[in-house]
Amino acid sequence: xxxLNGLASALESYRGRDRLEEDVFIRWLxxxxxxxDQLYYPCEHVAWAADAKVLQVDxxxxxxxxxxxxxxxxxxxxxxxxxxxxKLRQKLRSPTGHFASQLPRSKxxxxxxxxxxxxxxxxxxxxxxxxxxxxxxxxxxxxGCFPPWLVGLYTCVDHTQAWCLxxxxxxxxxxx
Numbered sequence: 001x002x003x004l005n006g007l008a009s010a011l012e013s014y015r016g017r018d019r020l021e022e023d024v025f026i027r028w029l030x031x032x033x034x035x036x037d038q039l040y041y042p043c044e045h046v047a048w049a050a051d052a053k054v055l056q057v058d059x060x061x062x063x064x065x066x067x068x069x070x071x072x073x074x075x076x077x078x079x080x081x082x083x084x085x086x087k088l089r090q091k092l093r094s095p096t097g098h099f100a101s102q103l104p105r106s107k108x109x110x111x112x113x114x115x116x117x118x119x120x121x122x123x124x125x126x127x128x129x130x131x132x133x134x135x136x137x138x139x140x141x142x143x144g145c146f147p148p149w150l151v152g153l154y155t156c157v158d159h160t161q162a163w164c165l166x167x168x169x170x171x172x173x174x175x176x
Contacts, residue, residue, distance in 0.1 A: 023087065026080060033076040040069035060137075067135050074129040081122035088115050117165060124161035127154040 043066035050059035088111055131154045136143040146154075 023083070025083060029076050029080040029083070033073050033080065036069045036073035036076065040066050040073060043069060063135075064137055067132055071129060071132040071136070074125045074132055078122055078125040078129065081118040081125065085115055085118040085122065088118070120161045120164050124158045127157040127161075130154050131158075 043062050046055060046057065047059045047062035047066055049055040050057045050062060092108075092111060092115075130142075130146075131151055133141050133143055134146045134151060138144045
């Protein structure tokens with residue numbers, strides 16, 4: 001039942017929350033990312049339950065499936081951030097200058113802050129994606145090839161992103 005609620009939530013994200021988003025590509029990325037997230041959680045729970053001997057199934061398959069959904073969600077998030085950054089920069093640097101010239105300085109700074117926010121989110125998603133692929137079964141891209149210090153570095157990059165966004169907020173930049 002929770003899975004059906006999750007899928008309903010994914011479809012609602014297309015119809016509701018993201019309806020205000022003018023870019024159809026971003027809306028569909030949001031829906032697909034939401035679906036990957038919603039499928040990740042039950043797979044992870046089954047894997048955990050199998051490891052705890054609550055369920056009699058092969059946990060390795062469920063861990064692989066949950067990591068694959070996690071990787072897909074991160075990849076979609078990275079594409080969404082990159083696309084958003086490109087669109088915002090395109091608006092600021094439009095050859096006609098209509099969008100940029102009509103913005104008051106505070107709004108201009110808010111758009112620049114949003115670009116920085118998306119850049120940090122992109123960096124975070126790519127660092128997490130590198131770690132997610134590392135945890136997939138051997139033979140899948142670079143799975144299992146990272147030394148522990150590199151896994152830790154990518155984790156630090158991910159956590160530093162949240163701190164940077166918090167600092168941007170303290171500087172009075174609007175991140176909406």
